[in-house]
Amino acid sequence: MTSASTTLLLLGTLLLGAIAFTSCIALVIHHAVSEAVRVRRERRADEALVLLAAAIIDGEELCSLAALAARRFGGDAVGEVLRRARNDIAGDRAKAITAALESIGEVGKLQRLASSRNTARRRTAIRHLGECGGDGARDALQNALGDREWEVRRAARDGLLSDGRDESIRVAVASYVGETTQNLGWRRSFYARFALVAPAQLCGLLQRATLNPAEEKLAIEALGHARSSIAIPEIRARLTAGDPELRASAARFAGKLRDLASTPSLVQLLTDPDWFVRAAAARGLETLPKTPTTLLALGTCLTDPSWWVRSNAARSLSRDGEPGFAILRTAIAGDDAYARDAAYAALATLRATTVEPNVEAVAASPETVATC
Amino acid sequence: MIAEDDNVTALLTAEVLRRAGFAVVRATNGESALEEMERHRPRVMILDINMPRRDGLEVLRIVRRNLAGAQVRILVLSGHAQADIAERARRDGADDYLVKPFAPAELVDRVRRLAALVDDRIQRPRDEG
Numbered sequence: 001m002t003s004a005s006t007t008l009l010l011l012g013t014l015l016l017g018a019i020a021f022t023s024c025i026a027l028v029i030h031h032a033v034s035e036a037v038r039v040r041r042e043r044r045a046d047e048a049l050v051l052l053a054a055a056i057i058d059g060e061e062l063c064s065l066a067a068l069a070a071r072r073f074g075g076d077a078v079g080e081v082l083r084r085a086r087n088d089i090a091g092d093r094a095k096a097i098t099a100a101l102e103s104i105g106e107v108g109k110l111q112r113l114a115s116s117r118n119t120a121r122r123r124t125a126i127r128h129l130g131e132c133g134g135d136g137a138r139d140a141l142q143n144a145l146g147d148r149e150w151e152v153r154r155a156a157r158d159g160l161l162s163d164g165r166d167e168s169i170r171v172a173v174a175s176y177v178g179e180t181t182q183n184l185g186w187r188r189s190f191y192a193r194f195a196l197v198a199p200a201q202l203c204g205l206l207q208r209a210t211l212n213p214a215e216e217k218l219a220i221e222a223l224g225h226a227r228s229s230i231a232i233p234e235i236r237a238r239l240t241a242g243d244p245e246l247r248a249s250a251a252r253f254a255g256k257l258r259d260l261a262s263t264p265s266l267v268q269l270l271t272d273p274d275w276f277v278r279a280a281a282a283r284g285l286e287t288l289p290k291t292p293t294t295l296l297a298l299g300t301c302l303t304d305p306s307w308w309v310r311s312n313a314a315r316s317l318s319r320d321g322e323p324g325f326a327i328l329r330t331a332i333a334g335d336d337a338y339a340r341d342a343a344y345a346a347l348a349t350l351r352a353t354t355v356e357p358n359v360e361a362v363a364a365s366p367e368t369v370a371t372c
Numbered sequence: 373m374i375a376e377d378d379n380v381t382a383l384l385t386a387e388v389l390r391r392a393g394f395a396v397v398r399a400t401n402g403e404s405a406l407e408e409m410e411r412h413r414p415r416v417m418i419l420d421i422n423m424p425r426r427d428g429l430e431v432l433r434i435v436r437r438n439l440a441g442a443q444v445r446i447l448v449l450s451g452h453a454q455a456d457i458a459e460r461a462r463r464d465g466a467d468d469y470l471v472k473p474f475a476p477a478e479l480v481d482r483v484r485r486l487a488a489l490v491d492d493r494i495q496r497p498r499d500e501g
Contacts, residue, residue, distance in 0.1 A: 046379055053387045057476055084380040087451075090473035227459070 044077035052078070056085050056097060066100040079106035083131040098133040107132050111140045119149045126152055130159020138163055145175040153179065154186070161193050169194075169201050187215070191222035199228040206234040213243035220246070224253030232259045239265040247272065248280040255284025263288050270297045270313075275306035282312035290320050299327040302339035310338055314346035373397045373414035375405035375431065376449070377423045381472070385418060385449070385479065392480040394487075402426025406434060414444060415490040416483050419466070421450045421457055429457070429464055436465035445486035449474070 048069045055062040070078045079101065086097040101107055110132065113125035126144045129137040141163070144156035153175065160172035176190055194202050202219055205211060211219060220238060223231035231253075238250035239262060251269050254262040266288070269281035282301055285294060301313035314331075317324035331343035374389075376382040377400050386396045397412050399405035403425045409417065417435070421428040432446060447468045448461040458469040467489075468482055 049380055049383055053383050056384060057387050057391065081380060084378075085384055086473070088381050088384055088472050088474070089476065091475040091477075093476060094473065 041074075041077055041080075044073040045081050048073040048078045049081045052081060052085075056082075056089065057093065062096050062100045063103040066104050070104045075104055075106060075109070078104055079109070079128075082106065083128060086131055086133060094133060098137075101132050102134060102136060107134065107136045107140075111136065114140050114144055119152065122147065122149070123152050123155050126155040126159060130155065130162055133163065138165070138168055141168075142171055145171065150179070157190065158193055161190075161197050164198055166201065169198055173205065187218055188222070191215075191218045192225065195219070195222035195226040195228060195231075199223060199226060199230055203228075203231050203234050206231075213241065213246045216241075217243070217246045217249045220249045220253055224249075224256050227257065229257060232257055232262075235259065236262045236265070239269065244272070244274040244277050248274070248277045251277060251280040251284045253284075255287050258287055260288060263291070263294060267294050267297045270301055270309075275304070275309055278304060279306060279308035279312050282309055282316055286312070286316040286319050290316075290324070292323075295320070295323055295327060298324075299331070302327075302331045302342050303336050307338075307342075310342035311345065314342040315349070317343075318346040318350050373399065373405075373408060373412060373416070374418045375399045375402070375408075375423065375428070376418070376420040377401055378420070381420070381449075388476040388479055389483060392484070394483065402428070402431045405431050409435060409444065416486045417444050417446045418483070419446055419448050421448065421461070429460060432461060432464045432466055443490060445490055447482055447486060 051069050051072075052062070052065055055065045059065070066078055066082065069081075082097050082101050082104075083106075086094055086101070089097065107129070110125045110129045113121055114129065116122050116125070122144070126141065126147075129140050129144075138160070141156045141159045144152055145160075147153050147156070157172045157175055160168040160175075163169075173194075191202070202223060206216060206219055216238065220231070220235055224235065235250050235254050235257065236259060238246050239254060241247050241250065247269065251266055254266060263285070266281045266284050269277055270285075272278050272281065278301065282298060285298065288294075290298070295317065298313045298317050301309050302317075304310050304313070314328060317327050325347075328343040328347060331339040332347075334340060374382050374385050374396060376385065376398070382398055382400070386398060389396050397408055397414060399408045401424045405417070405419070405423070406426070408414075419428045419431060423431075426434075428448060428450075432448070435444060435446065445467045446465065447470060448458070448466045449470050449472065450457060451472050458471075461469055467486055470479060470482060
């Protein structure tokens with residue numbers, strides 16, 4: 001009995017070992033074959049690129065050359081080269097590249113792949129269609145908005161935003177609004193792309209007030225991050241919004257875009273009932289030139305109950321040279337321990353980054369040293 | 373000089389510039405960009421941000437610290453997803469920033485303007501001398 005068990009155990013171990021060994025061999029072969037295919041495809045793409053480069057930049061014969069290259073190097077390699085070229089080149093040449101992609105059948109092939117049963121294949125096809133441009137690709141992207149998988153719908157929306165035409169953007173936005181599977185990262189990434197590829201259309205959407213405050217906040221943030229100066233009027237208009245989070249975002253980005261005209265509103269927001277709005281306003285004022293009224297309001301914020309407001313106000317004051325330093329020195333000499341800490345921390349940060357040449361003198365002034 | 377690891381972008385950019393009459397040298401990563409810069413002393417460098425072995429911003433900082441690099445004008449070329457990098461690049465010493473996709477004529481225009489600035493700087497001391 002014991003001998004039979006041992007034999008069985010041994011056989012089992014041998015079997016498992018053989019399976020593991022075969023799997024390893026299969027993996028190694030698979031990897032080697034994939035790598036060889038990749039290298040071959042890249043080499044073919046490079047060769048196709050050399051043939052096509054001049055015609056991509058300037059030439060009426062791009063379609064016929066692309067067809068020749070597709071016969072010589074394969075449609076996949078030429079399709080990849082043209083798609084990537086279209087990512088780099090804008091204007092009339094982009095249209096010529098789209099025409100070449102259509103003429104070699106790349107768009108048609110991707111359209112067929114977009115209806116594959118395999119989700120990864122559909123997603124890749126849709127992403128590539130987003131790089132092709134043209135009506136055929138746009139139709140396929142619009143169809144993909146009804147796909148059962150969210151990843152495919154998302155790729156289709158991104159492609160439509162990149163297409164940039166009003167109708168494509170309208171459809172992408174409608175799909176986004178009706179999307180049930182969403183999280184904050186997704187929503188941010190949608191608006192980030194929207195703000196970068198079509199800031200004017202996003203501003204138009206804000207102007208028509210069709211978004212709820214939470215979505216408006218994301219749109220404002222995306223436009224602000226993209227440093228889109230055409231968004232300034234929309235951002236300024238939201239400094240008085242009813243939603244505090246929207247007010248706070250507007251305050252932060254009004255400063256980031258250096259909108260001088262928003263200074264009075266930002267000063268008013270320093271007394272907002274919500275601490276995060278006050279903190280954002282103090283931060284927003286950091287990059288703007290400060291009048292005596294602004295300096296006074298920021299100085300008052302040094303005694304705010306919220307640490308963030310005190311810290312941001314002190315930081316804003318420390319960026320404004322001597323008038324700001326004077327207020328910080330007064331706070332350091334004052335009785336309020338919170339204001340003193342905020343002012344001292346701001347000056348210490350300045351000293352560490354040596355932004356101002358006279359910071360050492362400010363922080364080590366007899367008055368400051370005597371008090372601290 | 374073009375410092376760009378992506379073959380398609382590098383070749384297309386080079387083609388655009390050659391047609392405009394510029395002689396073009398290419399580097400495929402950050403370190404070779406620095407070596408080629410020392411060797412060829414280009415008037416204008418077109419610099420990609422995402423490159424292996426030292427990224428574009430690092431190359432930019434090194435070139436700006438280097439005395440030989442003081443003459444070169446640098447145009448940073450990058451995808452629109454990295455538009456926020458423009459400010460960092462300018463702060464680090466880039467002379468111009470172009471976002472992909474770009475119109476070939478615009479690239480030529482900007483490179484010509486930067487090259488003219490270098491020529492002007494070289495010419496002025498000679499004239500004064």
